[in-house]
Amino acid sequence: MAAKIPEKFLDHIRPFLGGTGAVEEFVETAQRPLPITLRRNPKKLTKESWAQLVQEQNWTLETLPFLAEGFTLIGAKNPGTLLEHRLGFFYLQEAASMIPAEVLRRLNPKATLILDLCAAPGSKTTQIASFAMENSLIVANEPSASRLQVLVANLVRLGHSNCVVAQQDGREIGKLLPEAFDAILVDAPCSGEGTLRKDRQALRGWNPKRFRKITKTQQELLESALQSLAPGGVLIYSTCALSPEENQLAIANFVHRHPHELLTCDLGETIPELSKSVTQDGYLWVSPHHYDTGGFFVAAFKKAGQAPNRNDLSNAGSEVSSPLISLQQTLKQNFDFELSQCPGSLEVRDGKVILNPPGFLRVARTLGLNRRGLRIATLSEGEALLHQEFALAFGASFRRNFLEVSRDEARHFLYGGELNPSIEKMQIGKQILLRYQGHPLGFARWENGRFRNLLGPSFVQQSVR
Ligand SMILES: C[S@@+](CC[C@H](N)C(=O)[O-])C[C@H]1O[C@@H](n2cnc3c(N)ncnc32)[C@H](O)[C@@H]1O
Secondary structure (H helix, E strand, C coil): CCCCCCHHHHHHHHHHCCCHHHHHHHHHHCCCCEEEEECCCCCCCCHHHHHHHHHHHEEEEEEEEEEEEEEEEEECCHHHHHHHHHHHHEECCCCHHHHHHHHHHHHHHCCCCCCCCCCCCCHHHHHHHCCCCCCCEEEEEEHHHHHHHHHHHHHHHHCCCCCEEECCCHHHHHHHHCCCCCEEEEEEECHHHHHCCCCCCCCCCCCHHHHHHHHHHHHHHHCCCCHHHHEEEEEEEEECCCCCHCHHHHHHHHHHHHHCCCCCHHHHHHHHHHHHHHHCCCCEEEEEHHHHCEEEEEEEECCCCCCCEEECCCCCCCCHHHHHHHHHHHHHHHCCHHHHHHCCEHHHHHHHHECCCCCCHHHHHHHEEEECCCEEEEEEEEEEEEEHHHHHHHHHHHCCCCECCCCHCCCCHHHCCCCCCCCCCCCCCEEEEEEEEEEEEEEEEEEEEEEEEECCHHCCCCCCC
């Protein structure tokens, strides 16, 4: 049964809901469960393979009005337990939550240094990574340690290699990295009122005093973001709240403090498909009844001034030591894979070989990253133990030494099981990549007539169908 919407809350947002019948429509929509919505991950799946998957699964999809890669899935249940989800083909995300990153894409498609200030669990970071240019760097910041783990798991599952992760209080980043980024998303911590269709507790005990602390944090995050934004850069602010204190009023305060630095972007022009949600000031106040979504607010600004020239994001000064050369040769020999062609630079750190995305040196020295780039291998007693996240990001390009397995074998492997396929000539002790329909599952090692599963505990998943 749907939770009752508190009258006080309805009165509070009534002025924004619209004309005749809007309140009833809001209440009726808010009490219905959210549709299942998802985003195709172009890093893993071409449009053709996506069409094939849709056919195989017998899915009925409707494309979201504002995003070609976003869909409503009609009639299907639990897509999150499918093998295809584990393989990173798609990301389950509430439709309105896809708006802020799409706004960023439309306003600054060529941004190369991007900050996601409040990033976990990574819905918007992974969306940004899916369209960001190959030579770009995305810094995903999240202060909460437990939420940060989920963020990293999502980045790894979707195979993104151009993201680094910082664990800072976002309010400090402006001081640490002034005028550094071309685009910044502040998807701020908020009261979460807009999640009322998903979370029956979202409005429990609602009262207008609860905003005080959160609105202060929101202002401080906005200040920090503005400081960290390069001239000409784009700043997006979003919340999944519906009250004006966290949205229109928060932005009015912010603009009031920086009348000459902030140029408001009219989102009615940027994303005309969402015309029902455009406010007088050119922001988006997305009510659930507008497009059958959750509630969201989005505002966007350009920072006055001339954007810096960002032609070169190379990590100048990075080393190419002999262990790296040897690893490159091994990968070439074993998998016919050219590590040197991956964007970014390699480093050896605490015995681990890491592929750092282009430009990471610009942030790494100041920010103290929780996770630098993609882990390629651990060097141990002269051997390179290849990492599973390397497999997931680049394994589809290996041209040798991979084994295609059946769907049942793939599921068994992901449960942590060992495989015993009928292969006679395997090189003992060598790591081999297992793939399902060309998509990487992870590494295994041929030992005693079986494939020993090399997935670590964090990669094992019990409920894949
Ligand atoms: C709305 S959620 C972000 C959702 C995320 N952008 C996504 O799309 O998956 C807000 C996040 O802000 C984080 N947060 C809270 N205080 C923060 C601060 N001072 N600086 C940065 N992030 C903060 C919370 O831990 C939470 O993960």
